[in-house]
Amino acid sequence: MPAAVLPAAPDCMQDAHGHIRFGRYQGCIARLDWPRPEGRWQRMLQRLRHKRWQYLALTHPDYVIALAVVDVGWTGAAFAYLFDRRTGRLLADVTTDSFPRHGAEVADQPFADAAFSSRALAIRFSACGSYLAVDLQSPALKLAAHVDIGTMPPVLAAIAPLGAHSHSTHKSGALAVSGFADCHGQRYSLDGAVASLDYSNGLLPRETAWRWASAHRAGLGFNLQQGYMAQHENAVWLEQQLFALEGVQFHFEPQQPLRPWHISDDDGLLDLQFTPEGLCRKNQNLLIAASRYIQVIGRFDGHLVHPVSGARHVVQGLSGVTEDHYARW
Structure with a gap:
């Protein structure tokens, strides 16, 4: 069963002995200071393996907007799209990278500064006290x-070991936006949109794969993942409280992702049907790297069970996304 209360997040990821504080927490870890290896070659490999990204989703009854800045370590990338739920059309879909240059900047603090700039797409996140200013410019x-x-x-x-590597992530619930x-x-x-933020920072394996689902409204939301982070980023938000979940299972047809998905957890606290409305698909091959992903926009129906009170919370028509992603980076 999930813990009733997650411990408060530490202010940095290493303890006094230089050990990484693996675990799940509530709150933001202010400093993400991965230990530096001693050898020059090991330090160079760490720079290449170090991945950071900041993702923003804006869900509304009429549309879904998503955008991200990605620092791959040896290059940078960004994407943005707008899906009109009324027409079922992807009205804007921009993806670009800076290969062979770097071109992306993502701070080592969650929900802070990040930037990417190219002719096709420019995105800037700027931390301004109590709010995060977001500016996006592209022709579309x-x-x-x-x-x-x-x-x-x-x-x-969450900070999780991944074999010889490690990764951290921060996930927000429903945020106000203007x-x-x-x-x-x-x-x-x-007006009327709900924002959610995903900040990730870690040392990832050469090949990484995951399935992901995220949706939020005031008082209810979830972040679910099956893949490289195991159960470490599975959580639900209920009644302004955060609860960890254990393993989740994604059932869908990878070759036909616009068919319904079914998502459930190992403890019987979550059962969701996802009805796709549209998708964003990318297949990139840069010879030394590749990325294949689909992000599906749609609505969730089902229920969540409060892990302490046992109260059943109905999920009905909740706008969100699912994702199936493989990266060789």
Whole structure:
């Protein structure tokens, strides 16, 4: 069964003896200071393996907007899309990288500064006290947003061993947001949208794969993953409280991802049906690296069980995303 209360996040990931504080926590780890190896060759390999990304999703009854800045260690990348739920169309879909240059900057603090700039797409996250300012510029899509990080629900912080490697992640619940997006001459107000942030920072294996689901509204949400992080980033938000989950299972047809998905957990606390509405798909091969992923936009129905009270919370038409991702980086 999941723990009733997660311990408070430490201020840094290493203890006084230089050991990484593996575990799941509530709150933000202010400093993500991975131990530096002693040898020059090992330090160079660590720089190549070090991955950081900051992802923002904005869900609304009429649309879903997602964007991210990714520091791969040896290069950078970014993507952004706007999916119109009323028409079922992906109105903007921009993905670019800076190969062979680096081109991406992501701070070693969660929900802080990050930037990527190219002719096709420029994204900037700027931490401004109680809010995170987000600016996106591309020919197809523009965005100006303020995401409230001063009064957000409990944050999930997780640090997990991955064999010879390690990784950390921070996941937010439902966040207030203001601003607007412009796409092909149409303005989309962010009033009524719900924001969620995903900040990840770690030393990942050469090949990494995962399945992921995320959806949030005020008082209820979840972050679920099956893959490289095992159970470490599985969590639900209920009644302004954060609870860890153990293993989850994703049942879907990888070759036909627009068919319904079924997601459940090992303890019987979560049972969800995901109905796809559309997807964003990318297949990239840079010879020395490759990325294959689908991010599916849709709605979740089912239930979550409060792990302490046993109360059953109905999930109905909750907007969110699922993902199936393989990376060789």
